[in-house]
Amino acid sequence: MAEDNHSSESHTDVLIIGAGPSGLMAAYWMARCGVRARIIDKNSTKVFTGQADGLRIRTLEIFDSIGFQHRVQHEGHVAVEANFWVPSPDGKLFRQGPFCSSKVNESPFHNMLLSQGRIERFLIDSIKEHSDLEVERGVIAETFEYDETLNDDPIAYPITVKLRTLGENEVNSPGGSGGESPQSVPSGLDRSNILPDDWDDLIQKSRSQQTKTETVKTKYLIGCDGAHSWTRKQVGIPLEGSSTDHIWGVIDVIPVTDFPDIRRLGTVTNAAGTILVIPRERQLVRLYVPVQVVDAASNANIRFNRSSITPEMIKERVQAILKPYTFDYKICDWWTAYQIGQRIAPTFTKDDRVFLAGDAVHTHSPKVGLGMNMSMQDGFNIGWKVALVVAGVANPAILSTYNTERQILAEMLLDFDRHWSGLFTENRPPEGGPGKTESMVKVVESFEDFADGLKAFYGASPLVCKLDNDQDPILGYGLVPGERFPPVKLRKQADGNTQWTTRTFESDGRFRLVILAGDVRDATQKQRVETLSQFLSGQLKEKVSPLNRYAAIPGRFKSLIEVVTIHSAPWNETEFFDFPEILRKLDPTMGWDYGKIWCDDACIWDRDCNGKGYEKWGVDRTRGGVLIIRPDQYIGWVGEFEYIDEMTQYLDGVLIRAVCGQ
Template sequence: MDQETEIQNADSDSDSYTDVLIVGAGPAGLMALYWMAVYGVRARIIDKRGTKVFTGQADGLRPRTLELFDSMGFQHRVIHEGHVAVEANFWVPDRNGKLTRQGPHCSPKINESNHHNMLLTQGRVERFVIDAIQNYSDLEIERGIIAESFEYDENLENDLDAYPITVGLRTLSDEEANPVHLTTNTNESGQQIPNEQGRGSLLPDDWNELIQKSHIRKTKIETVKAKFIIGCDGAHSWTRKQVNIPLDGSVTDHIWGVIDIVPLSNFPDMRRLGTITHSSGTILVIPRERNLVRLYVPVQIVNNTSDTRFDRSAITLEMIKTRIQDIISPYTFDFQICDWWAAYQIGQRIAPSFNKGSRIYLAGDAVHTHSPKVGLGMNMSMQDGFNIGWKVAMVAIGAANPAILNTYTEERHPLAEMLLEFDKLWSGEFTETNENGVANSDKAERMVDVVEKFMDFADGLKVYYSESLLVWKDSKDIGSDATLNLIPGERIPPVKLRNQAEGNSKWTTRLFESDGLFRIIILAGDIRTEEQKKRVEILGTVLAGKDQTKISPIHRYVHIPGHKDQIRVITIHSAPWKEVEFFDFPEILRPFDPIMGWGYGDIWCDGFCDWDPHCQGKGYEKWGVDRTRGAMLILRPDQYIGWAGELEEVDEMTAYLDGVLVKMPTSEL
C-alpha cells in the first residue's frame, strides 16, 4: 500500500488541541492570524483553497487600512507595487449625447492621513500579511482543508481552560482543493481553457505558492478541540451556518461583470479612476498595477422576486466585453490580456450579531456582503480581523479581561450597517435607469455627494466606536482645552515627529507599531517652562512607583511573550528640538537596559524639520492639544484611543487599564 492510499484510508486516532482555530485564510483570517503570531498564541488556520489568491478579488485600499499596514511594517511594499488613486473623473453625456469629462474630483480631506487611496490586487496584499506573520512566528496556513463537523459545549463557555469547541477537519484531494474555476478560464466560445499561471505571471515571492506544500499527516480526518473559533470563511460561511446566525437583507436584481485587463483603447482616461455613463448603464474604471485596468459593468437584469441567485455560466467574457464597447462608444475598446474576470449578483446582507457567546466569532464577508464597487470589502474584512484578533489573542494567553470580547460586535456591527447604506446609495448610481428620473448629466454631482457624505467612514477617518470597557467616554469635557481631536474610540490622527535623540523623523503610524502593547502617550507640552517641567517630573515620579499615595500602571500587568511589560510609554513634547535634551526627561520615560542601553526611541518632539516637508511641528495643533500643558492618552494595540485626560489623572488612567488587563500576581509586582 503506497503512502497516499495509507493516508486516505486511515482513521483519526486522537484529538488535537489548539487555543484558536481560524477558518478561512482570506483578508480577515490573515489579520486575525497576525495577532496570534504577535502574542504567541497556539493557533491554527485552515483554508479550503489549495493555494493563496493570485489574481482578481478585491483591489481597493483605504487610508486607514494603509495606516494599519504601516504599523505592521509593510506599507512601503504597497507603495512600491500599488497604484495611487486620489482623483476621479466622471464621464457623462452632454445635451447632444456626447461623452464629456467632469472632474477631476479630489477628496477635500486628502491630507487627513499620510496615506492615500491605493489599488493593488488582493493576492499581493495577502502576500505582505503572510510575510509579516512570519516575522513573528512559524504559523502557516493549512491549505486544502475543510471543516465538516461542529460541536459546541456551552456549559464550558466560562471556563477559560476548557476547550468547548470540537471541529472535524478533512484534507481535500487536489481536485477538490483546486476546482475547475480556479485552474481554468473561459474563452469566447464558453469553452474551458487552462489557466497558464506560472512564474512569468507572478512576482518571485509568490513562486513557492505554486507548489503544493501539504504536511504529511497521519490521517485524512482530524478532530480538533479549540478554545476559540474565528470564522472568516466568506459569504457562504460554514462557521456561521453551524451556529445558526442568519444574514438579513436581499440580493440585487442586476448582474455585473468585472474584468482585469490590459486595455487597448483610445479612451482618454483609461488610466484614471472614474466612471463612464451611458443611457444603458455606467462603467466603473479602476487603474491597477502592471498596466492592468479593472472595469465593472452592468450586464443584465434578472427577475429576482424569489430572492434566488442567477446562473453565472450564462455570462461570458465576450458578453462583458461587448457591454463595455457599447457604453464606451464612440471610443474603442479591446484587449489581448485578461488577467481575471467574473460575474456576480451581490446581496446587501448583514448578520444581526458577529459572535455566538464568548468563544465563536465571525468576520468579513461571513457577516456582511455588498457590492465590490465601493472599494471597501477587503478593508472592512481586514479591519474586522484586526479588531477581533488582538482581543481573542490577549484573552487566550491570559493577559486581558475576557469581557473585552464583548466589544467586538459592539464596535464592528454599526460600521457594517454604514457600509451597506453607502453601498445602496453608491451602487444605485450604476443601474440602467434612475428611479427618480434624474438626467444623466446630474450623475457626477450625485456621485460626488454620496462619496462626500460617507468619506470619513469610508476612508476610516472616523470609526465611531462607542463607550465600553475599552473606550472611556466619561462625562467631563476633556476635549475643550487639552484633547480636542483626540477622541476615545477614534484613531489618533497621524503626524510626523522628530526623534529627540537622533533628530530623524517618523510618522506616528509607524511609531505606534502593531506589536501587541498598550501605549501610554504622554504629550509633555513645553518643558522649557518651570511649571510644565514640574508637572512632567511629578508624573515621572508616579509612573516610577515612587509616590506611595498613587498606583503606577507600569510593571503592573501580565507580560506578553517577547516583552518585559504590557505597557510602553511614549513621550512627545512640543518644545523646539534643539532647546531640549534627551536627559531632561525623567528616567522612567527613557528607561535604561543594561544590554540595549537607553530607550532612545521613547522620546519624540513635535518640532520643525528643515529637510522633511511633512515634519512641520504642527502635530499638537492637528490634535487640538495645548502646546504648553499637553495631555495624556492610552492607545490600544490597534492604535485606537481608549482613554484621554490630563497628566495628573494617573489614577483614572490606571483604573481604565485595570478593567482591561490582567494584573500580575502580588508576589511578582
C-alpha cells in the same frame, strides 16, 4: 472518497477558519502575541489574481503599523482623483472633474489599488517574521460541537471541530479566470505573470490521495470563511438581506483603447449604462459593467446562472458604453460576475467564543472599494482582543466589544453600498448625466469619513472611556476616545530623524501610554512631567505603577504598556537626557531606548514634519496631556497629568493584574 488513513485529536487555543485577508489579519495577532493557534483554508493556494483591490487610508495606516506599507506603496496605484464622463445633449461623452477629497491630506497615505493576492503575500510574510504559524491548505471543517457549560471557564476548550484534509481530486485553487469550476492551478498563471515571492505558492504541493481527519478542541473559533460561511451556519446565525435584479461583470485586463481616461479612476455613463474604471498595477485596468437584468419577479435569493456570463459579453458591454471610443484587449488577468445585494448578520459572535469576520457577516457589491478593508479591519479588531485574552493578560470582558464596534460599521457599509450602487443601476436619460455626477460626488462626500476610516464611531465600552459630552474634550478636539490617533510626523529627540506615528505605534500587542509632555522648558510643566514619571517608576506612596501592575506575555515584553513621550519644545533646545529615566529606560545590553522620546517640531529637510501635531490634536502646546492608545491605535482614554487614578481605573478594567501586583 477513500477511507481515512489517519485520525488524531489535538488542542489549540484559537482556530481560524479561512485564510483570506480577514483570517490572515487575525492570525497576525496570534503570531505577534505568541498564541497557540491554527489557521485552515479549503483552497490549495493563496489568491494570485482578481478578487478585491481597493485599499483605504485607515487600512494603509494599519499596514504601516505592521511594517509592510512600503511594499504596498512600491507596487500599488494611487487613486485620489476621479473623473466622471457623461453624455452631452448631442450624445457625445465629456469629462467632468477631476474631483478630489478635501481631506486628502488627513493621513500619511492615500487610497490605493493593488490585488488582494499581494496583500495576502505581505500578511503571510509578516506572520512568518514572528512565528512558525502557517496556513494549513486543503483542509475543511466538517463537524462542530460546542459545550456551553464550559463557556465561563477561561482554561476550558468548549469547542470541538472535526477537520479533514482534502484529497487531490477535492482541493480547490482560488483566483481562476471566472466561472465556478476551480482548477488546480489558476488558468494562465505562470512565473511570467506572478512576482517571484509568490512562485513557491504557485505550484500546489503534492498530497496524499487519501484523506486525513483530525479532532481539534479549541478555546476560541474565528470564522473568516466567506459569504457561505460554514462557521456561521454551525452557530445558527443568519445573514439577512436581499439581492437586486442586476447582474454585473468584472474584468481585469490590459486594455487597448483610445479612451483618454483609461488610467484614471472614474465612471462613464451613457444610455447603455455606467462603467466604473479602476486603474491598477502592472498596466491592468479593472472595469465594472452591467451585463444582465434578471426577472425581478423571481425569488431574489436564488443565485443567478454565472455560466451565462462570458468575458466576451462583458467586453461587448464595455464597447457599447465607451462609444465613440474603441476598446479591446489581448490579456485578461481575471474576470467574474456577481449579483448586487446587501446582507448582514444580526450578531457577529456566539457567546464571545465563536466570532465571525468579513464576508461571513456582511456582504455587498464590490464597487464601493471597501470589502477587503472592512474584512481586514474586522480581523484586526478581534485578533488582538482574542490574542491578549488567550495570553492571559487581558480581561475576557473586552471580547464583547468586537460586536458593538464592528457591527455598526458593517451597517454603515451596507448603507453606503445601497446609495452608491443605486447610482449605477438607476435608468436616467442621457441628459441627466450631470445630475448623476453631482449625486455621485454627494454620496462619496457623505460617507467619506467612514469609508476612509478617518472616523471609527466606536462607542463607550471597557476599552473606550467616553466623556458624558464628547463635545467637551479633556485634551483637544482631535483626541477622541474611540477614534484613531490622528497621525503626524515627529522628530526623534535623540537623532532628529523623522517618523510617522503610524509606524511608531507598532502593532505588537502593547498598549501605549502617550505622554504629550508639552513645553518642557517651562518650569511648571517640567515638574508635572517629573511627578507623573515618579508615579510610573513606582515612587509615589500607595500608588502602583501601571508598568508593573499588570501581567505581561512571557518572552515578548516586560510590560504590556509602552510609554511614549511627545514634547512640543524646539528640538534643538531640548536634550534626550533632560527627561526622567523612566521615559528613556536603560537596557544593560542595548543601552538607552532612544525611540521613546519624540519632538513635535518642524524639520527643514522633511516637509511632512511640520511641527503642527499639537495643533492637529487640538492640544495646548504648553500643558500637553496624557492618553492611552489601544494595540489597534484607537484612543482608549484621555486625561490630564494628574488623573492617575482615572488612568488606573481604565486599565484595571482591561488588563489582568500581575500575580505580584498590589
